[in-house]
Amino acid sequence: MSKMNVRLLSLTIVLALSLLGATATPPVLSYSAARDHGKGLEIHGGLQVTPEGFLHFDGDEKQFAIFPDSNQYNITPKGYGMLMTCRVPSDLSDAALLAIINKIHCFRANRFNIKGLYVTMTPAANGELDEGSEVSLKAGRQLPYGDWFHFAITAEYLNEREQGRYGYIFRYFINGECLAEQFAPRFEPFQSKSPIAIGYPNNGSASFLGDVSEVEIYDRYVPQAELVEKIKADSRLTLFTSPGYRAASNGVKAAAAQVRVAAQDGYRRWLVDTLEQAEEMEADSSTVLATLWTVSKLFQADMTPEDFAAAFNQKQDNFRLVVNSQALLLLVKKSGTTNPPIVGMYNRLTQCPVLTGRNFGWQLKVGDKTVCDYTHGVTYQIQDFLSFDDGAAFTVAWNLDDLTAVGKFQLQGTRLTANLSATSQSTPISEYFFPILRLNRLPGKSDTAVLPFRSGTLYPNFTSGGSLSGIYPCADMTLPFMGYYDENENGVYVAWEDPSCCRKEISFAGMQGHADVIFGSTVGVKDFQNGNFFAMPGEAVIELYQGDWFTAGQIYKRFLQTRADWYPQHPRLDTPEWFRNNTLIICEHKNCTSFPYFREYFDLPFNINCARPPAGFDELRAKGVKLKTYTNIRLWKYYPPVSDKSPKEVFDKYMGYQLSQESQDNCILQLDGTIRKEYYSNFPWNVGCPGTDVWQDMLHQTVLTHATRGEMSGIYHDQLDSRPWLCYNPKHGHLLGDPCNWIRHYRLFLNWFANQRKQYPDLAQDGEDFSEAYARWTDGYMVWRFVQQNQVPLAQSLYSGGRVQFTGRTFDSDNVLGDDEGWLCKVATQLVYGEQLGWFSVKEIYPATYRRVFVKKLAHLRLELLGYFNDSDMLPFLKFQQKMPVMRNLWGGLRSGAVFVETPQVLHTVWQRGDGNYMVIFVNASPDAIRLTPKLPMAGKLSICREGAEVPEILDSANAPDLDLAPHATEVWFIGNDEETPAQLAKKMAQFPSYTPGEEIKDVQ
Incomplete structure (x- = not known):
């Protein structure tokens, strides 16, 4: 990614095709000069097709070419890509306005002037054409006159409606370099019926002037890496050279090639390659050349890296070679200009370079200018x-x-x-x-x-x-x-x-x-x-x-x-006991009267996420059931039902709140002077600035309202862990653009909340998603969106084990349904990674199916193992003698759609408790039985608890048996001197085979 695009790319998350498991599908439309020689296009106005098959435009406005039947290909959430190889005349006027390619009322790409291209995307409003809201990409530099170049437009859909962010990211590229990029929130592409036209004059431009060799249209997003590979495969094209680089001189190339013959492999080969690369990074050519000849002489002796470094540093005065037992580092010795002072780093174990190209560069915004380590005039x-x-x-x-x-x-x-x-x-x-x-x-x-x-x-x-x-x-x-x-x-x-x-x-x-x-x-x-x-x-x-x-x-x-002062230790005794010991979370469903039944069925307390107490709550409270309610910690006077479809009086009321002077004075002021807004249900909500007393007081009052009612034991802070915004309001008392303002002041609020436990000792708090910044100040993270593909428990490996509670993942919410095995696998994942189970809607367990049995036995496992899950560190995963089978199940719950997630068939984790004892938990998440042989690195007494067995099997860990797991079965191994937990757990696991699905529940609407 070019550095110029860091700020723009920070608007979104870019997930590569390799992550998404998508196939690089071919273009839906294409023209290739070598293959087609003018065939497959509608040629207009006497447009010439050269003997090579090039489309040759001489500037006549009647000349253009159309892809037949291309009216059907518009920008959609699948993405879009237009790739084109073309050239303009070497004597092109700097002021010429040329049409390149367009699909009227979808996109237009015109050569604007010497500054580059002008690319426009057309949206719709309520399905109707909305030309007044077009998105324009206008940036770049002079095109390479007379040479072939590669031009690309891409559209990538971002769907994070849960965080109020959705729309398209539009980019355009020349020779693989992203020259312009813009995120268009809530952009709805107009579904144009126009064809895709090459060189068609529009919007005041002339027809194209020059030659077109290839055009490709994709009905999917095309990532930059794919563009680069196409450019590298075409000998006519030159991949863009990043700022701070240049082509190596012939003299340095020849010298490096000669010295490389004697270098052989390892650090010697690396040193030659790195010196040659130093010149490409603007090091003085004569200095590099002289150093290469010095190196050539040193290569004549057989030396260790340590001896070679000593000789190298003595024989020349341009570079310094630092060597230790693990690495080599090549530095400029004294001074330089735009060439980087750290030239390269080498890993002695792998015998390969660690770094390539420019490294440890910097870029500063100084006033209204951008200065970087390769800016002309810089010295060091x-x-x-x-x-x-x-x-x-x-x-x-x-x-x-x-x-x-x-x-x-x-x-x-x-x-x-x-x-x-x-x-x-x-x-x-x-x-x-x-x-x-x-x-x-x-x-x-x-x-x-x-x-x-x-x-x-x-x-x-x-x-x-x-x-x-x-x-x-x-x-x-x-x-x-x-x-x-x-x-x-x-x-x-x-x-x-x-x-x-x-x-x-x-x-x-x-x-x-x-x-x-x-x-x-x-x-x-x-x-x-x-x-x-x-x-x-x-x-x-x-x-x-x-x-x-x-x-x-x-x-x-x-x-x-x-x-890190935010890193909590385990066990977290400052967290209310009910919260850290909770095993199961169930979300309310309209008019549900079945919670008392489920309290009896599961035979343990659980937490209900709800807006108000459900029917029969007095009975539930007496049996340990706790309630947790919702607050929004981020948006000004947020009320979830409000949308652009609300009755006028409701819409006007909440819009009035946003437009009020109080809101304007106490919300995030952006650098451009506008108030930061986030959109939910197409309604613009102002984002409060936590650095103001007014916003802090509003947060306090929200908490105290719930606390004094005495119904809720927990409060969920929606959007607590969403991205922190910068504020530039000089009246708020913080520095303008202070990167610590947001986090510092929300920590103050969470600390205030914790202090309320002197009066409300059971009051617990968690927040949406995970952000480590608040770990010491909050009790938990409701990580509902931990349902992505290719997931691993990296966050849990650091923060689970009792440091914080992870309190729920989304299951089949918003009617985005996964498959049943995916649902079960999600629960299994929660258990083994030390999370509280559930956050599914109660209606998802209305049917009397195996889901209930699985949840029940895993909830009791968590209950019996809280001594480990609340006071342990996660250790590296075990290895097995056999290759672990992989499951691929459909996981639902996010509005962006259900996704296939791959997990090991047997999920497991290893934990070491504060007293040194180990626990390994295994869950077969599959409907198929399996036998595996774990490689157990811990030594000591091994106690094995299995479903249906009333007492643990006791062995020496050196004689660990195979792991035989029936479908959806569990097994727990303990290594050490803990006798109490295995004995208690075995009694519970002996009951698992007797668990039944229970009674069917009717949905009451």
Whole structure:
């Protein structure tokens, strides 16, 4: 992803095709000069078809070509793509306005002027044409006159209605570079009946001028990685060169090729490649050439990396080679300009480069200008170099006019850290991106990234198009790190370890065999007139490791345990006992009178999520049933039933609240001077600023209203963990654009809430989705959207085990139905990952089916195992001698649609309690029996509890048996000296075979 697009991409989450499991389907329409020679198109106005098959336009307005029957292909939620290879004359006038391709009342692409293209998308309003609300992409640079170039338009649908965000992301590309991008919220594409026309004059433009070789139309979203592969496959095209790069000189190329012959493999080959790449990154050519010849002479001797580094550093004065037991780091030795001071990093274990291209770059917004490490005129000095056992530390000081940026770096063992600060004397620094990194592809046959989307999500073949960009901390960017590894468990951990937990913009993107990582944030300012200083909180980290996604999480956990004041310890005795010991959550359904029956059926208390007490609640309360209600913590005077279809008096009332002076004064003011709004049911709700006393008081009153009624034991804060917005209202008392304002003030509110327990000791709180920023201040996270594909329990591996409660996932809500096995698998996943079970509607268990039996036995398992689930750390997953079968079931519940989710047939987790005892829980989530042989790494007494057995089987862990599981069966293994839990659990599991579905419940409407 180009750095210019970080801010725009932060609007959304981009999920790669590799994640979604989509097939790269071919275009629905295409023209190829070599294949078609003019056939398959309607040719108009004497448009020429050259002997090569090119469509040649000479500027005559009557010349154009049409795809027959193309009127049916419009932009839809599946996405859209238009790809085209063309050229314009070398003597094209800078002022020429040319039509390139269009589908009238759908999209138009015209050559605007020397500044680039003008691409327009046309929406509908209530199904009718709405040209007044067209979305325009107008940006770029001069086209490559006289040369073939690749032009693409893409449309990607974003469907996060649950968070008030849905619409399309439109982009256009030249030679693979994204030159313009815009998110169009609530955009409804007009379904045009016009054909797709090449070169057709429109909107005041002339016809096309030049040649067209290929055109492809896709009825799906086409990611940037796919565009790049097409460009690389066409020898006529030149993939765009990113700023800060240039082509290597012939002299350096020839020298590198000659020296490479003697380099053989390993670090020597890496050093030659990296020096050649240094010149491509704007290092002085003569300096690189001289260094290559020095290296050539050193290669004549057989030396260890340590001896070679000592000789290299002595024989030349341009670069410095730092070596330790784990890595090599190539640096510029003294000073430089736009060439990066850190040239490369090498992993001694894998014998492969860790980095490729420019790394540890930065970009600052200074006043109204953007300055970066390769801006013309930038110079730097390497300072304070210090070598020590297993590493080195150094400082880089960049200067440009009255701007100084200082980077502090340290390599120690497998870990390289970096921090940036900067001072501007005249105009303020208001945002920064650092570091800008590019990782080399790992050496294995396959590569995978675990990224912090929801619970944690695996992106197979990541460097072939995987991507995730967004705002941290929120549900779609829950953690500030990535784990990248291959099938041999060679791994690279990349993180921003920041004790402040401030708002960040983060991008992870794989393409062309590398992985780009960008971290960024804003700088709070008093005003936009005076210079300032900022220091990036915490540090960026690259750490080499051996392992998989779980291992990456444990590296981050090391930071959490030592430097993060928000990280709670287990057990959480400050959380009300009923809440941390709750096993099951059931959502209300209109007029339901069956909760007393289900209290008897499940034979344990549960939590009901509801707006008001259900029928028979006095009886339920006496039997331990608790209620949790809804509040919205984010939107001004939010009332869920309100929509654009509400009666006029209701609509006007709530619109009046939004337009009131009080709302305008106390809500988020954006940089452009508008109030931040979020749309639910097509109604615009203002977003409150938590830094104002008025908003804090409103939140307090909402809580106290429920607390004083005495009916609700828990309060759910809707949108607590949604993305934090920046506020620029100078009257609120916080800095303008302060990245800590939102989180700091919501923490104050949650802390106030916790203090109310002095008067209301049972009052518990959780929030929608997961955001680690509030972990110490809240009791739980209602993670209803942890239902994504390729999910792993990354968040749970860090925060479950009693640090916080995870309180529910969506099942078949909003009539988005999954299949029955997916429903059962979801419950099983909750159990093994230490979550409270359920959050399904009570009507989903009205039928007397096996769902009830499964929920009942898993709820009792959780109840008996609370001593572990509330006071343990999750450990690495076991390995099995056999290949684990994979289930693929349909999971429902999100308005964006049901999805197929793959999980192991046997779900399991390993836990170590605070007293050192271990517990392993297994659940066969399938209707098929299975036998597996776990590889048990723990030593000690093994107690095995099975369904139907009244006493545990006692063995030595060295003699662990096979795991034989009947359909939907469970088994629990204990290793250690815990005798009480296995004995109690066995008595309960002995009853499981006697569980029946119970009575059918009629839906009362």
